[in-house]
Amino acid sequence: AHHRFHLNEGEAHLYRYFWRGGPLQQQAIDFSSTGGILWISVQPRSWTEALLASYNSMVDDLAAIVKSLAPAQVMVSVGHEPDIHCIECGYGTGGGGEPGSDTEEGELPYGTIAEYQALWRKFQNRFERAQVQNVIWVMDYAGKKSVKTFRELVIPLWPGDGKVDWLFFNLFQLGGPMDTSPGNFSWQIERTYKNFETESKPGHNFTAIPWGLGAWSSTDKESHCDRVTYLRTAMKEIMSGKYDRLQANVYFDSKNGIISEELRPTYQQYLNLPRFALNDWTLPPLRPCQQPDVANTPASGSCKEGEEIESGSSCTPQCAPGYESTAGLLTCLDAILSPPTFSCSAWWTKVGSGLCESGPIESSKEPAKALDCQQKCEDESQCGFYCYADSSDGSPSCFLYSKCPSLKTQTKGGADRSYYKCFEKPLPGLLEAGEAVDAVAT
DSSP: OEEESSOOTTTOSEEEEEEOSSOOOHHHHHHHHTTOEEEEEEOOSOHHHHTSGGGHHHHHHHHHHHHHTTTSOEEEEESSOGGGTBGGGSOSSSSOOOTTOOOOTTOOOOBOHHHHHHHHHHHHHHHHHTTOOSEEEEEEEOOOOOHHHIIIIIHHHOOOTTTOSEEEEEEEOOOSOTTSGGGOHHHHHHHHHHHHHHTOBTTBOGGGSOEEEEEEEOOTTSOHHHHHHHHHHHHHHHTSSTTTTEEEEEEOOSGGGOOOTTTHHHHHHHHTOHHHHTTOTTSOOOOOEEOOOOSSOOTTOSBTTOSEEOTTSEEOBOOOTTOEESSSOEEEETTEEESOOOOEEOTTSOOOGGGOTTOOEEESSOOOOOOOOOOOOSOHHHHOEEEEEOOTTSOOEEEEESSOOOOEEEOTTOOEEEOOEEESSOOSSOOOTTOOOOEEEO
């Protein structure tokens, strides 16, 4: 399943509704009655007060709402992200700062771990008393914990085996650049997923129930390039097969995570992942991609797989003898190749002046292969060109610039000279140690 917090026709399959009392919006009721999966999330800001008799009517109202939606099953979570809201969490401000968090800076914690456990019991006891048969109980953690913190907070907050039907945890982009571990989706999902798997034991048997991402998103506090990279990394990990316990993903299209117009094409690729489309009746069939039209390719075409590439598979670039591709695999998702194309370049061809302000480059030796640098943007016009710099000591670097300036590097002899090459896209391969290139701007 997948979801945006805002319902849009043809996009939502799982709808998470933040309930603060009163009747449900008609939109949510209609969604549930037509086969959508409704998740109602309730967040008491004081667990102490929610345990008082004065809060009973609030719980009973929610029980009546859920019961009225039968025969549809309804997910309910009690106090989401308790591992950043409890007094024992040590934040002292209720978290206040996670991009997807609903806490405000300076807000006090909601209560103790013991109070949270009692709150779960209260909800479940009153739902049982009201004879609600269609509720699915959801536990929703903040995630991203060290093993020590996981054992001190996540495990003690667990309501108990047999009390929870679904386990969710949340991941949010935490700054850039995207090659740093805290902000990287791969690092986040691997660490959190591993904790729940390895720490699963009787009494907190996490692996006995299905899992999902309860809220995840990039953040508009970061650059467009980093947001694209975060989403693309998430798509790669979701499709990798390493995290098959995740059976539902909820994208937090709200607050700092909202999808901008320039980010929408990448987000649409996420929605069209085959992993989701197989269980979502609202999406049209995924379309294949056509191989790109590229010069200096063999007669059989630019992709080894042929003229048509199935959605969810990849195009393997192929070039004529003496030429090499400027890209690795091109992934096909619903008639869109990513990256959209490649070129076949001869290693000995001089780089033209059209790519760099400083003019053409002359090389005193046969050019070495450029560094294999990860492409961070889906559109170079927004993010600039990659600049490949190599110095006489054989220590190349890869940079991203809006234009291609001369890169100053220090040689072994101490002289300050300019060595650089500029390409529209990064070339595959690595510069071999000791294979220096004296590429000097003319």
